[in-house]
Amino acid sequence: MxxxxxxxxxxxxxxxxxxxxxxxxxxxxxxxxxxxxxxxxxxxxxxxxxxxxxxxxxxxxxxxxxxxxxxxxxxxxxxxxxxxxxxxxxxxxxxxxxxxxxxxxxxxxxxxxxxxxxxxxxxxxxxxxxxxxxxxxxxxxxxxxxxxxxxxxxxxxxxxxxxxxxxxxxxxxxxxxxxxxxxxxxxxxxxxxxxxxxxxxxxxxxxxxxxxxxxxxxxxLHGGANEEVIQMLEEIGSVENVRPYIEDCIQRKAKIMGFGHRVYKVKDPRATILQDLAQQLFAKFGHDKYFDIAQEMERVVEEKLAHKGIYPNVDFYSGLVYRKMGIPxxxxxxxxxxxxxxxxxxxxxxxxxENRIFRPTQVYNGRHAVSYTPIEQR
Ligand SMILES: CC(C)(COP(=O)(O)OP(=O)(O)OC[C@H]1O[C@@H](n2cnc3c(N)ncnc32)[C@H](O)[C@@H]1OP(=O)(O)O)[C@@H](O)C(=O)NCCC(=O)NCCS
Structure with a gap:
């Protein structure tokens, strides 16, 4: 094998x-x-x-x-x-x-x-x-x-x-x-x-x-990132705070939520579509500061991190869209x-x-030939 x-x-x-x-x-x-x-x-x-x-x-x-x-x-x-x-x-x-x-x-x-x-x-x-x-x-x-x-x-x-x-x-x-x-x-x-x-x-x-x-x-690590984007936007609170927030994250090597992707090294195509949808939604139901903060974040992150392939991912705008719809x-x-x-x-x-049951293997890194210790001697 x-x-x-x-x-x-x-x-x-x-x-x-x-x-x-x-x-x-x-x-x-x-x-x-x-x-x-x-x-x-x-x-x-x-x-x-x-x-x-x-x-x-x-x-x-x-x-x-x-x-x-x-x-x-x-x-x-x-x-x-x-x-x-x-x-x-x-x-x-x-x-x-x-x-x-x-x-x-x-x-x-x-x-x-x-x-x-x-x-x-x-x-x-x-x-x-x-x-x-x-x-x-x-x-x-x-x-x-x-x-x-x-x-x-x-x-x-x-x-x-x-x-x-x-x-x-x-x-x-x-x-x-x-x-x-x-x-x-x-x-x-x-x-x-x-x-x-x-x-x-x-x-x-x-x-x-x-x-x-x-x-x-x-x-x-999988479905929850858009919730964290909302918490982050609330924490930033204003457009003026965006740049210092991002600079601080970069300095601390902290991940900025809603940016970066294991597979996409350019802007996630779903983020581009969602950004447009968010624009339509906010145009109809009224702009709020979170959309402006998000736009500013995208500008600053692009300026600072585009060379590393860090762009908005699908979670960045989806949270904003759902929030605007009043969804908890x-x-x-x-x-x-x-x-x-x-x-x-x-x-x-x-x-x-074409089914075959998944049965991967493992690399065993435990002990061998260990003798059983009676409970009173442990
Ligand atoms: C999605 C994610 C896990 C992909 O990570 P990855 O492919 O393993 O990329 P790495 O962690 O190896 O990062 C590569 C470089 O980009 C930086 N980077 C990656 N994502 C970043 C982010 N969101 N903010 C700031 N820097 C980021 C890393 O610090 C690293 O920099 P270095 O080379 O100087 O050390 C990561 O981008 C992330 O945690 N993003 C935030 C959470 C998020 O939005 N998740 C939803 C994904 S759909």
């Missing part, structure tokens, strides 16, 4: 062959199934993009109409799930609530006919349809309110904002939110996607696959999960097509 060098975090080691998405970090290119992210953000919808990711082709008019209708029909959550969520502590993190609820879905739909395309479609529809409802339901219930029933006249993103805010969404805000979901739907072999594929490889059910990926996304900061990562479930499901399906 070939012996490979151990790489912490498996950095640079391919974990799968995949045709779902592609990143060129030097040129700032992101493609889903070969289509550039800019094109999808300007022309597609989240559900159409999810369909493309999962079934590897853009749907026809009839196919997307049928898919949207199926999703619409399955948006409600079972009263047992709702009652289970009611018993969660209000102080619990919404990501933990989401992970538990996604796993609980498996109790209701546990049939594992993984080679049957009808089962696959059914699971895709149920997960895409109910995850936003679960996120919104937990948000309302932790405030002591009853969850709002999904609105049949509203599309995917409009309905989520309606269930969250208990009022009809502004159309521009709903479209911008939908584009945010497109931008977060998939991003090659990241930690949560890897987790989804490992879980999928055991041939467990797709609810367990998504629950495992949600658990992985919840960590601050601890829902940013659950919203990331709403989007990324499309990518996870695409990887689940792809993993099943």
């Amino acid at each position: 070939m012996v490979c060098e151990y790489k912490p975090g498996l950095e640079g080691i391919p974990a799968a062959e995949s045709s779902i998405s592609f990143v060129d970090g030097q040129k700032g290119i992101l493609e889903y199934r070969g289509i550039r992210i800019e094109e999808l953000a300007s022309k597609s919808t989240f559900l159409e993009t999810a369909y493309l990711l999962i079934w590897n082709e853009l749907p026809t008019k009839e196919q997307i109409a049928e898919f949207e209708e199926e999703i619409r029909m399955h948006r409600r959550i079972k009263y047992r799930i709702r009652d289970m969520m009611k018993s969660f502590p209000e102080s619990g993190h919404p990501m933990d609530a989401l992970q538990a609820s996604a796993a609980a879905l498996g109790l209701f739909y546990s049939r594992r006919d993984l080679h049957n395309p009808i089962y696959i479609r059914d699971a895709v529809v149920r997960l895409l349809a109910t995850i936003p409802t679960m996120v919104a339901a937990f948000q309302l219930m932790r405030k002591g309110n009853d969850p709002v029933r999904p609105h049949d006249e509203l599309d995917y993103s409009g309905n989520f904002l309606y269930m969250l805010n208990e009022k009809m969404p502004d159309p521009l805000a709903a479209r911008i939110f939908d584009v945010c979901l497109i931008l977060h739907a998939e991003h090659t072999m990241n930690a949560s996607t890897f987790s989804a594929r490992v879980t999928a490889s055991t041939l467990t059910d797709p609810y367990a696959v998504v629950a495992s990926a949600v658990g992985t996304l919840g960590g601050p 900061t601890d829902l940013f990562t659950p919203i990331f999960a709403i989007a990324r479930v499309a990518g996870w499901l695409a990887h689940w399906k792809e993993q099943l097509e």
Whole structure:
């Protein structure tokens, strides 16, 4: 057997062959199934993009109409799930609530006919349809309110904002939110996607696959950076404080949140799209100082750190957009999960097509031939 060098975090080691998405970090290119992210953000919808990711082709008019209708029909959550969520502590993190609820879905739909395309479609529809409802339901219930029933006249993103805010969404805000979901739907072999594929490889059910990926996304090194961007902008507090703040970070070798990326060495194409969306949102609903602080940060960081390939990443502007929509900061990562479930499901399906259970090896660095010490001698 070939012996490979151990790489912490498996950095640079391919974990799968995949045709779902592609990143060129030097040129700032992101493609889903070969289509550039800019094109999808300007022309597609989240559900159409999810369909493309999962079934590897853009749907026809009839196919997307049928898919949207199926999703619409399955948006409600079972009263047992709702009652289970009611018993969660209000102080619990919404990501933990989401992970538990996604796993609980498996109790209701546990049939594992993984080679049957009808089962696959059914699971895709149920997960895409109910995850936003679960996120919104937990948000309302932790405030002591009853969850709002999904609105049949509203599309995917409009309905989520309606269930969250208990009022009809502004159309521009709903479209911008939908584009945010497109931008977060998939991003090659990241930690949560890897987790989804490992879980999928055991041939467990797709609810367990998504629950495992949600658990992985919840960590601050993965999904949580946009929350930290907001805390940082609040801490900076004014445009005048930007330059001294950045100079201090550089001097202390501290990371500036929302900047830099392991793969992109130019500006993350999703950040460029989000910046434009943020501009539209702030133009309609009023400028606030945080947007001005963010713009100034981008200017100063570019001036000081562009030579190291440090530019804004997707998290820099997404937090600002969600904040402007009135979304609480601890829902940013659950919203990331709403989007990324499309990518996870695409990887689940792809993993099943050529499945081999993940069973890597390890480099043992422990002791050998140690004798057992009786407890009274320890
Ligand atoms: C995302 C991230 C982990 C990528 O890190 P990486 O690829 O391992 O890059 P490195 O940590 O090796 O950094 C390379 C150089 O750029 C600097 N750098 C990287 N990100 C930086 C940032 N956000 N602010 C300031 N300097 C940064 C490093 O200090 C290092 O400088 P050096 O060569 O003088 O030591 C890192 O950029 C980061 O922590 N960013 C902030 C958190 C964030 O926004 N995360 C969301 C990512 S989508």
